[in-house]
Amino acid sequence: MMRKFVCGICGFVYDESLGYPEGGIAPGLKWEDLPEDWICPLCGATKVEFKEQETVIPEEKKQSSLDEEHQEKIRELSFKELSALCSNLSKGCEKQYRNEEADLFRQLAEYYDSKSSAAFEAQISDLAALIEADLSSGYENANRRAAAVSDRGALRALTWGEKVTRILSSLLSRYEKQGETLLANTNVYVCEICGFVYIGDEAPEICPVCKVPNLKIAQIQRG
C-alpha cells in the first residue's frame, strides 16, 4: 500500500504514489528509500520531521497538574532578555508610528546588549545542545502550562517557535554533514516575523511557518 508522509513544519505531503518528479523523485518511491539527506521541498525540514499521515492523531487535551507551579515566583530578567524585550517594544512602537518611543526603546536594547557580552569561546555544539534542550523539554513544558489556562497568544507563539527551532536543528545537522557545500551557490533568508531560516535560491512566496508574504523575509548576505 502506498503511504503519505506529512511535514510537521509546513504541512507538505510526500505521497509515495506520486513521488516528487519536480525534485527528481519518481512516483512509487517508498519513504524508506528516499535518501536520508532528502529535505522538504517547501521548508527544508529533514526526514525526521515527517510523520505518516494515518498516524497523525489529533492531540488530546492534556490535563495539567499545577501543584508544582503554585509556589513559583516570576523569574528575574537577565540583561539579554531585557535587550530582547526592549527591541521588541521598539518594534511595537514603530507599528504605532511612535518614533520617539521606538528610538528610546532601541537605545535601551543596545545598552543591555553592550552589558551582556561576556568573553567565552563559541561553539556550534553548544548551540545544538540548547536547541535539543528546548525541543526535548522547553516547549513541552510551556505548551502544557499554556494549554492548562487556554492562553491562546502563548500557544500561538510556542507553535511558531517550536517549528522554527526544529528547522534550526535540521539546519545544524545538515551543516554538520555537508559543511560549507550546504550554502554553496545559494542564499540564506530569515523571516523577520517568526525567525524561520530558509536556504535556497529564492525566498518562498510565503513563510511556511507564520505565512507572512515574502516582503517580510530578509536575505542574509555573505560578507
Place this chain on the structure above:
Amino acid sequence: MHAVRNIRLCTKDCLCLYVCPTGATDTETGQIDASKCLSGCRACVDACPSHAISLIPAEFPPQQEKTVSVKNALLTLAASKMDQEEIASKLAETTGNPVLRQLAEALGKSNRLMAEDMLRESGYMLPQSRTVGELLESLLSEKQPADFPEAAVKRLLELVNGNTMQEGKASAFEKIDY
C-alpha cells in the same frame, strides 16, 4: 483615535486630501497630522483606494492576563534563545570562515526574533501596558551603573506609561494575575 498613513502602500492618489474636513492629511511629511485629525471620522480611511490609511486608537485594551506559570515557561525559553543568539553572534564575530559567519548571522537573528516573541507573549505586548510601566519604574528604582540611559527611561515613562484603558483602576488590577 487618529488616522495614520502607511507610506509604503500609498499610491499618491490624493483622494484623502479631498475628503478630509480639516486638512489633516495634507502634510509635507507624508504622515497625517494627528493634532488636526477628528477622532474617529474615518472619511480618508474609506476613501483611500489603496487601503493605506488606518485608525490607531489613543488607548488600547489592557494587557491580557498572564499566569506566573505560563510567564516563567516562556521566559525560560526566551533565556535559551538569547543564549543561542549570544553564541551565534560570537561565532559570526570570531570565525574567519565567511560561510559559517553567514549561517551564524541567520541563527542569531532567528533566535532574537523567537526570544522577542516569547517575551511579548509573557505580558509585554503593548508598550503602553502596566507591565511595561512597572518594569521601567523598577529599573529607575534600582541602583544602576553610570552609563545607564536613565533619561531615556524617564522619557519613556512620560510617553507610554499607563495609556491603556481601565488601568489605574484598582478593580482592573486585582484580577490580573502576574
